[in-house]
Amino acid sequence: MKKIVLCCLAAIAAGVAGTASAQFRTPESAIKYRQSVMTVQGRAFYVSIGGMVNGRAPFDAKVAAESAELVRMTAQLPWTAFGPGTDKGAPTDAKPAIWSEPAKFKELADKMQLEVAKLAAAAKTGSLDNLKAAYGPARDACKACHDAFTSQ
């Protein structure tokens, strides 16, 4: 993990990465970043929140709210990592349609962000019923984008 620190410091020293939406140094680093976002988000959504919603774990309003907020925040992150040329460079399940049908990709990505924002708001109410009501639409919005734009 020191490599990550060193890599970031190297990127900074090179002056190539300066803002929140700064370009990635290589397609590989972009692919690694967006996959990392999905891994972190997937666990918060399917394991932490999903566990409570589906009765596999006791409801903990604080954990639910933090997990849903994490899902909301991570939902904003991967898009800058789908820049031109990042369709290859490392193993990726991203379909070419992401770059050939950008309007549809954006539509589904926006829908997902809208639904997980609703999920985060629902979680903040501290009500399991509200969380359950928002979970399904958020899950469906995630799935719709993955079904359309990722291969197995």
Added chain:
Amino acid sequence: MKKIVLCCLAAIAAGVAGTASAQFRTPESAIKYRQSVMTVQGRAFYVSIGGMVNGRAPFDAKVAAESAELVRMTAQLPWTAFGPGTDKGAPTDAKPAIWSEPAKFKELADKMQLEVAKLAAAAKTGSLDNLKAAYGPARDACKACHDAFTSQ
């Protein structure tokens, strides 16, 4: 990325992952998760916030606050992924000392979480000076733990 969804659904179906701190199915999945957390956190910290602190990017109080909050939240996540047996199973820079010196590991991990919580609080004030003041101690706390417990 569909694999992530399917993997999570499979874990859920198997009933092995139910809470926020649920065990991971395999050492490999734990290693992948903690590395993903570090990748997401590293970009928010070194690229987004670091860019503003070091003058490579214009200060945006909203982005700084969201990035610092993301760092604070992700700082809570990786620890359950350092369970017994996760010292191998996939390429990892984690040193054996993580498991042989758990008290020291916890001490540095706690210190890091404390400093990034201060960073998030500083970012919420909307002041670049406050952000700068909290950034150095947070960076040093990250580095201290990586220096002690990760190899290159």
